[in-house]
Amino acid sequence: MRLLFALCLLFLTIPPSLAVDTPDEMLPDPALEQKAQQIGQQLRCLVCQNESIEESSAPLAKDLRHIVRQQLRQGRAPKDIEAWMVQRYGEFIRLRPAFSAMTALLWLMPVLSLMVALLLARRLWHRSAPPAPLTAEERHTLDSMLKKD
Amino acid sequence: MKLTRRHLLAALPALGAAGLGAGFIRMLHGLDQGHFDPRAINTPLTGQPVPDFPTLPSLPDRPGLSRGDFQTVKQPVLLSIWASWCLPCMEEIPFLHQLAASLADATAPLALWGLCYKDQPTSAARWLDRAGHPFSRLGMDQDGQAAIDWGVSGVPETFLIMPDPQVGGRIVWHGTGSLTETAYQAHILPHLERRP
Numbered sequence: 001m002r003l004l005f006a007l008c009l010l011f012l013t014i015p016p017s018l019a020v021d022t023p024d025e026m027l028p029d030p031a032l033e034q035k036a037q038q039i040g041q042q043l044r045c046l047v048c049q050n051e052s053i054e055e056s057s058a059p060l061a062k063d064l065r066h067i068v069r070q071q072l073r074q075g076r077a078p079k080d081i082e083a084w085m086v087q088r089y090g091e092f093i094r095l096r097p098a099f100s101a102m103t104a105l106l107w108l109m110p111v112l113s114l115m116v117a118l119l120l121a122r123r124l125w126h127r128s129a130p131p132a133p134l135t136a137e138e139r140h141t142l143d144s145m146l147k148k149d
Numbered sequence: 150m151k152l153t154r155r156h157l158l159a160a161l162p163a164l165g166a167a168g169l170g171a172g173f174i175r176m177l178h179g180l181d182q183g184h185f186d187p188r189a190i191n192t193p194l195t196g197q198p199v200p201d202f203p204t205l206p207s208l209p210d211r212p213g214l215s216r217g218d219f220q221t222v223k224q225p226v227l228l229s230i231w232a233s234w235c236l237p238c239m240e241e242i243p244f245l246h247q248l249a250a251s252l253a254d255a256t257a258p259l260a261l262w263g264l265c266y267k268d269q270p271t272s273a274a275r276w277l278d279r280a281g282h283p284f285s286r287l288g289m290d291q292d293g294q295a296a297i298d299w300g301v302s303g304v305p306e307t308f309l310i311m312p313d314p315q316v317g318g319r320i321v322w323h324g325t326g327s328l329t330e331t332a333y334q335a336h337i338l339p340h341l342e343r344r345p
Contacts, residue, residue, distance in 0.1 A: 046302030046303070047302060047303060059267065059293070060293070060297075060302060060303070063292075063293055063294070063297060064297070067297070086193070087193065088193070088194070088200075088297060088298065088299075088300040089191060089193065089300050089302065090191030090192070090193035090300075091191065091193075092191040093191075
């Protein structure tokens with residue numbers, strides 16, 4: 001029991017880490033390494049498609065991580081590295097798709113749905129507004145009808 | 150019975166479900182006919198010239214694979230990406246043999262080439278000894294870098310490349326998963342028949 005508890009504690013203390021776990025994979029320059037991680041976190045692993053290449057432990061993700069670092073070391077701009085990836089694997093490799101005619105609906109959907117919601121809310125608001133107060137004439141008719149009873 | 154707004158609103162979910170059902174039936178039908186593949190990935194290289202990839206050595210006594218080979222070849226090329234550690238590759242090998250046998254005559258309309266992805270030469274050779282060797286050219290891509298230039302994300306994948314003297318071969322089809330007779334007839338044969 002004590003052992004189990006210790007094991008649980010051990011697993012709990014493992015820090016959430018990226019898949020880059022071997023130091024030899026990382027760049028010696030911490031600033032460049034951070035840049036590499038930022039690029040990698042925006043690139044989809046083609047094997048485990050909901051993970052970025054920084055998170056995935058698939059061999060292909062490891063290769064792509066290596067390419068990102070290699071190209072950074074050669075002084076290529078992050079934009080160019082992403083373009084290199086898109087040329088081979090398509091727009092799908094971007095976890096944050098670029099704004100284009102294809103993705104316009106995707107990007108504008110939050111604004112569009114907010115607008116529709118506001119319109120609907122306005123209609124509802126108007127419908128539930130209290131009725132206009134009675135005019136003097138209406139009040140008079142009502143009073144006389146009530147008195148009759 | 151009078152058709153009220155309430156009835157119309159109630160019909161909406163039913164209509165939606167019917168539409169969804171029709172869509173699913175179409176998908177299943179497409180799956181059967183081979184024109185819908187749920188595992189299909191983006192294939193940005195389709196329609197593009199053969200990519201620049203490092204020249205690959207082969208196994209001993211066999212011709213390797215380079216970009217130049219696509220420039221000089223006169224017939225269309227079916228390039229199969231495989232590995233000895235890949236189970237679906239084992240599944241597709243009978244069909245590749247069948248294809249290679251039908252291509253054996255001199256007027257072969259198609260060349261069958263292979264790219265061996267992330268594999269040891271000894272394992273690949275052993276696998277080919279056992280399963281047979283359907284490829285007339287074979288590139289050993291041991292570090293997987295050439296496959297990345299081809300936009301490969303797993304094995305097996307298959308490319309159809311048509312000869313194009315101007316750009317040195319053009320990719321017209323890129324498929325994922327084991328190559329089957331159905332996929333061959335749906336995607337590859339039409340390109341070959343369209344050729345004069």
